[in-house]
Amino acid sequence: MNTPAPLPTHSFLRRLLQRWGAHPEARKHPAADTDVTVLPLPPRLILPLAQHIGAPARPLVQAGQYVLRGELIAEAQGAISAPLHAPTSGTIIGIADVPVPHASGLAGPAILLETDGRDEALPAEHADPFSLEPAEIARRVAAAGVVGMGGATFPSAVKLALGQKNPIPTLILNGGECEPYLSCDDRLMRERAPEVIDGARIILRAIGGERALIGVESNKPQAIAALRAAADGIADVDIVEVPSRYPMGSEKQLISWLTGREIPAEGRSADIGVMVQNVGTAAAIHRAIRFGEPLTRRIITVAGGAIRTPRNLEVRIGTPLSTLVAFCGGTTEPVARWVMGGPMMGLSIHSLDIPVIKGSGGLLGLVEHELAALPEPGPCIRCAACVGACPIGLMPLEMAALIKNGDLKASVEIGLKDCISCGTCSFVCPSQIPLVQYFNHAKGELAAQGRNRMKQDAIKELVDARESRMEREAREKAEAAERRKAERARAKAAAAAKASAAVQTNEETTA
Amino acid sequence: MSPISSPHAHGAHSVGRVMLLVMLALSPATAAGFWQFGWPAITLWCVTILSALLSEAFCARLAERPAGPMLADGSAMLTGWLLALSLPPWAPWWIAAAGASFAIIVAKHAFGGLGQNLFNPAMAARVMLLISFPVEMTQWLAPNAAGMSAGLDPMTAFSVTFAGNVPDAMTSASLLGHVKAEASRGIALSQSLTGYWDPFSFGLGQRAGSLGETSALLLATGGLFLVLKRVIGLRIPAAFILGVVLPAAFAHLLAPDQYLPPLAHLLTGGVMLGAFFIATDYVSSPSTPLGQWIFGLGCGVLTWVIRTWGAYPEGVAFAVLLMNSATPLIDRATRPRIFGRRRNGHSMTAP
Ligand code: SF4
Numbered sequence: 001m002n003t004p005a006p007l008p009t010h011s012f013l014r015r016l017l018q019r020w021g022a023h024p025e026a027r028k029h030p031a032a033d034t035d036v037t038v039l040p041l042p043p044r045l046i047l048p049l050a051q052h053i054g055a056p057a058r059p060l061v062q063a064g065q066y067v068l069r070g071e072l073i074a075e076a077q078g079a080i081s082a083p084l085h086a087p088t089s090g091t092i093i094g095i096a097d098v099p100v101p102h103a104s105g106l107a108g109p110a111i112l113l114e115t116d117g118r119d120e121a122l123p124a125e126h127a128d129p130f131s132l133e134p135a136e137i138a139r140r141v142a143a144a145g146v147v148g149m150g151g152a153t154f155p156s157a158v159k160l161a162l163g164q165k166n167p168i169p170t171l172i173l174n175g176g177e178c179e180p181y182l183s184c185d186d187r188l189m190r191e192r193a194p195e196v197i198d199g200a201r202i203i204l205r206a207i208g209g210e211r212a213l214i215g216v217e218s219n220k221p222q223a224i225a226a227l228r229a230a231a232d233g234i235a236d237v238d239i240v241e242v243p244s245r246y247p248m249g250s251e252k253q254l255i256s257w258l259t260g261r262e263i264p265a266e267g268r269s270a271d272i273g274v275m276v277q278n279v280g281t282a283a284a285i286h287r288a289i290r291f292g293e294p295l296t297r298r299i300i301t302v303a304g305g306a307i308r309t310p311r312n313l314e315v316r317i318g319t320p321l322s323t324l325v326a327f328c329g330g331t332t333e334p335v336a337r338w339v340m341g342g343p344m345m346g347l348s349i350h351s352l353d354i355p356v357i358k359g360s361g362g363l364l365g366l367v368e369h370e371l372a373a374l375p376e377p378g379p380c381i382r383c384a385a386c387v388g389a390c391p392i393g394l395m396p397l398e399m400a401a402l403i404k405n406g407d408l409k410a411s412v413e414i415g416l417k418d419c420i421s422c423g424t425c426s427f428v429c430p431s432q433i434p435l436v437q438y439f440n441h442a443k444g445e446l447a448a449q450g451r452n453r454m455k456q457d458a459i460k461e462l463v464d465a466r467e468s469r470m471e472r473e474a475r476e477k478a479e480a481a482e483r484r485k486a487e488r489a490r491a492k493a494a495a496a497a498k499a500s501a502a503v504q505t506n507e508e509t510t511a
Numbered sequence: 512m513s514p515i516s517s518p519h520a521h522g523a524h525s526v527g528r529v530m531l532l533v534m535l536a537l538s539p540a541t542a543a544g545f546w547q548f549g550w551p552a553i554t555l556w557c558v559t560i561l562s563a564l565l566s567e568a569f570c571a572r573l574a575e576r577p578a579g580p581m582l583a584d585g586s587a588m589l590t591g592w593l594l595a596l597s598l599p600p601w602a603p604w605w606i607a608a609a610g611a612s613f614a615i616i617v618a619k620h621a622f623g624g625l626g627q628n629l630f631n632p633a634m635a636a637r638v639m640l641l642i643s644f645p646v647e648m649t650q651w652l653a654p655n656a657a658g659m660s661a662g663l664d665p666m667t668a669f670s671v672t673f674a675g676n677v678p679d680a681m682t683s684a685s686l687l688g689h690v691k692a693e694a695s696r697g698i699a700l701s702q703s704l705t706g707y708w709d710p711f712s713f714g715l716g717q718r719a720g721s722l723g724e725t726s727a728l729l730l731a732t733g734g735l736f737l738v739l740k741r742v743i744g745l746r747i748p749a750a751f752i753l754g755v756v757l758p759a760a761f762a763h764l765l766a767p768d769q770y771l772p773p774l775a776h777l778l779t780g781g782v783m784l785g786a787f788f789i790a791t792d793y794v795s796s797p798s799t800p801l802g803q804w805i806f807g808l809g810c811g812v813l814t815w816v817i818r819t820w821g822a823y824p825e826g827v828a829f830a831v832l833l834m835n836s837a838t839p840l841i842d843r844a845t846r847p848r849i850f851g852r853r854r855n856g857h858s859m860t861a862p
């Protein structure tokens with residue numbers, strides 16, 4: 001596989017031709033303007049076992065057990081999973097079902113930890129990444145429980161392992177942060193640029209990569225400057241400014257903008273020699289390898305019209321959201337909706353007892369006027385705004401109409417499965433039709449149908465197996481009977497032969 | 512379905528705002544029409560819009576839905592407005608009322624209401640009127656004879672609009688009608704155009720024509736304003752204009768005495784209104800980028816063909832309706848390529 005040559009990214013023609021996306025109001029200030037503040041330790045941490053894509057972690061601790069910061073408290077289970085570590089020292093209270101940040105709104109199991117305020121750490125192993133084998137880097141990243149911190153929460157080590165089979169020439173660090181309000185990546189890049197750059201180089205080593213491109217939206221000039229300064233003299237890391245436009249931070253869009261290549265619809269980025277990691281993930285990998293520090297803290301933006309002092313906080317994983325809001329001075333106006341993540345793809349939540357997890361980039365307290373303007377969606381006026389905005393080239397209006405009519409099959413035929421649920425179409429729709437809601441619903445339906453079909457297939461298999469077993473048994477029985485009959489017949493024949501022979505001999509002898 | 516779904520934010524466009532911006536963009540040309548054709552034009556405009564609103568309220572009542580929100584989205588008012596602009600300025604009131612109610616009740620609500628209509632309601636009404644009432648629908652006024660500058664008082668307006676008293680002295684033929692009539696008598700263009708065709712005054716709207724179709728410059732300005740505001744795209748208007756200009760230029764080059772020059776096509780009849788305000792109607796035009804090019808070109812070429820060889824002197828309304836009927840087909844045939852897939856829908860493969 002060869003290295004894709006990056007196209008000139010500021011080309012006027014490309015901007016003219018690639019017109020997808022939307023320009024939501026950035027609303028990143030004032031949170032983006034102040035330094036990251038470290039949130040004091042809360043009295044209690046809530047650590048859900050499923051903070052990542054894949055199998056939930058399996059707890060290793062019991063109620064009453066004392067743990068140190070960085071201690072393993074739940075181990076990875078299965079090929080795609082991630083372990084969990086104690087974010088500070090303290091006593092395990094137990095394991096309980098608590099509200100967790102998940103679309104279903106259901107509760108999930110979590111380890112509860114009472115902090116002791118001493119924040120004592122387990123001795124950690126420091127290492128020089130460039131004397132480690134790539135496979136060892138991946139192993140350590142897995143052990144540190146690092147997952148995609150841009151919100152995808154895919155276990156990073158699983159991605160790195162892809163590079164062990166076939167080297168992946170190009171690494172792209174996603175510093176797009178195209179969601180409005182959020183500035184946690186911006187602050188990270190400004191304040192800890194060397195960590196990000198070092199993380200990029202470690203990942204390059206792990207995947208056998210040749211060069212890293214860090215894509216940052218043009219609305220973050222300080223971050224670009226800081227990264228450039230930190231990457232000065234490093235040949236294999238380039239910082240590239242990309243236009244500020246939603247969803248530039250989507251993997252597909254960022255790769256295509258930076259390299260001119262498209263991820264095949266039925267493939268993955270490694271197929272075109274590219275891997276994407278979030279800048280926060282790179283910094284976490286840097287700390288995991290250099291200082292043996294597992295992923296137990298992150299930066300999160302607390303913002304929205306209702307928050308008194310919007311800002312970026314560095315918090316331990318497991319901190320209840322209510323602690324964050326209180327630290328930011330509480331709210332000044334009634335909150336119409338709490339959102340975890342950004343406004344475009346974030347999750348609406350109903351309780352602030354939910355904890356910060358590894359993938360939480362933002363907590364937004366939005367007031368009425370920041371939300372949709374119309375009380376109710378109107379009819380589709382076929383304005384085609386959604387068609388022009390869809391970064392994937394779909395026709396949201398048609399897909400929604402088909403789903404509304406219950407024709408899932410037809411909507412799949414025109415691309416439902418290619419939809420990345422970015423919500424751009426809903427955002428631009430003048431009738432405020434909840435298009436992405438239709439798509440997510442339909443995808444859920446399809447997944448359920450798939451599961452059902454699998455179940456039925458499994459049942460059918462069982463039935464088939466039973467039938468064929470019974471058939472086989474019957475056949476065997478019949479065959480056995482046949483055999484016995486044949487044997488008996490043979491025996492009889494033999495006996496008869498013997499008898500006749502004997503008679504003959506007798507006759508002969510008598511003759 | 513989960514009750515609250517992302518995104519938790521929304522863009523600035525709403526249906527009401529879109530309609531409002533379109534009406535704003537129509538205002539200069541409408542004002543020019545009022546100035547040029549005087550009080551009867553204003554009365555006609557009011558009657559058309561009022562009839563459209565009443566028809567909309569009537570349909571809301573039939574569907575047992577509150578009329579308020581339906582009227583508030585502005586779409587019925589805009590339909591009435593567009594129809595008014597395409598009527599002869601001194602047409603009688605019942606033309607306006609019949610046209611507006613046909614547009615709203617038959618062309619829009621019989622198809623299922625906002626967003627469902629196959630045909631542009633204003634153009635459907637215009638064609639219906641043209642076929643049913645050819646005399647009233649082709650009664651044009653000489654520029655300046657009847658406008659505000661001529662000092663006609665508001666009372667006369669009532670006698671014109673409501674009693675149908677149009678003084679013969681003020682009527683005039685439109686350029687397209689005139690040319691067609693002269694051509695049928697075997698008179699060459701170079702002759703029949705003398706005294707009629709003057710690009711400069713035509714551009715400024717000094718010609719006989721529909722209430723709001725005369726000021727080509729003001730219409731184009733309003734249209735470009737909508738493009739800048741991202742209410743409409745540039746594809747359909749540009750393609751429409753190209754579709755008229757290219758064949759017209761070609762034919763005119765070959766036989767200048769037989770075919771009108773392209774500029775005359777652009778500045779007469781409803782081309783400007785059609786290109787920027789009619790063909791760009793969301794509901795009845797394609798929603799794919801390529802489809803919009805095809806649609807616009809089709810409208811333009813058909814307009815020229817009908818004007819040149821058809822039975823009617825003007826072809827914009829017919830052309831738009833014909834292309835409207837092709838819209839679902841165009842949309843289906845021109846779906847954009849999906850990211851990571853080839854045009855035929857198969858996934859790309861690794862290089
Ligand atoms: S949510 Fe799906 S259909 Fe809508 S813009 Fe994003 S990718 Fe396109």
Ligand code: SF4
Binds near residue numbers: 379381386396435
């Ligand atoms: S943006 Fe909304 S109104 Fe416009 S075509 Fe798409 S679904 Fe219809």
